[in-house]
Amino acid sequence: MQTILIIEPDNGFAQALAQELKKIGPATISTVPTIPEGCLILSQRPQSLVFMPVSDDTATLVRALRALQPGVPIILTMGEETAVSPAVTNQVQGTLSHKNLKSHLPRLLDQAPAFVPTHDASRAKPHAPSPAPPPKISSKQPIRPADVQHLFDRVELGELVQTIILSQANTILASRGRHKPAIQKIFVAQIGADWNGRYAARLQFQPTPSGDAQLYARALSDGYLLTLVATPEASLRELRMRGEALTAVIQQLLDGQQPDTLAPIQFSTGQPDQREKRISYNIAWQPQKPLRHDLQIPLRRALQRLAHENACVLTYVTADPELIHLHINCPAARGSDWIAYLLKNGSEEIIQKEYHLDEPLWATGFYAAESAKPLSDNELRLLLEKRELS
Structure with missing residues (x-):
């Protein structure tokens, strides 16, 4: 089944476009009003086709979408006839005006699968193979949520990592941080939505009421997921290091070590010398x-x-x-x-x-x-x- 993403601030047109697409054939259709939300969906699941509105930054936004999924077919939508430069139209499957939705959409869909972008596709690199997953934790005994919570309570988060969560099957077993339980449940649901054992680690972005957040998750054995929720400023290298540190300590818990005997984990704030004024x-x-x-x-x-x-x-x-x-x-x-x-x-x-x-x-x-x-x-x-x- 085709997966189609509609990025469209005009909700009326977005719904009309979705209805027309359903008439043409079966498809899983996602509609969002903004480019950042579209990028979030594209980073989670490859799309067969993307519709996005024409804007002053169309060329930049097309590159942003193709950076997430090289060569993804894109059709530009516009509320009225607008001049679009050849440099932009050469990179997309076509343009669709709101008023010509019903008459032009079937033709555009016919040509979209066979269309090869004149520039991006020649440069697009295939997805790099995923690195070999790190050795998974071998559970010698079930994780006791109270032990993990005791461990989390002793972690000094710092400023970049805001929340840490251990979950299994979308159930939160232990957590600590700034985000409320309801928001944590959203994070866990998003991380676990299409995990299915396919990843060793994964990075996603998630809008929150207080701003964007990075979700860095690592797979443990038996379906356990460790998630670090961080500010957008946190680097992937920092998240990897902190995820590895927590994973190593959880390994000690699984090996039977008592939580009271484990040294506290401190996530550095990045200050070069804590003693200086x-x-x-x-x-x-x-x-x-x-x-x-x-x-x-x-x-x-x-x-x-x-x-x-x-x-x-x-x-x-x-x-x-x-x-x-x-x-x-x-x-x-x-x-x-x-x-x-x-x-x-x-x-x-x-x-x-x-x-x-x-x-x-x-x-x-x-x-x-x-x-x-x-x-x-x-x-x-x-x-x-x-x-x-x-």
């Missing part, structure tokens, strides 16, 4: 124009990289269309203005280079002040109203 700051600035959604996660990664390179630790980041706000811990010798200048200008340079942008990203000015915790929503709103960012 450090100060935390709130820093905020505004974009020149609303920040594109596809730049928000790359921006967070750029900020994390700059912080790490300068012996600082990002403890909180929000990258919204209208405001960038972060809370950062740095050596006391580096003042707030210096740090704000470094992060603001450095992140702009990284994003401009990565996305081939010429225009400035950020408006003039910034807010920087020493603070033990991030600014509240009310405090941020007052900053904007009083124009204290200039």
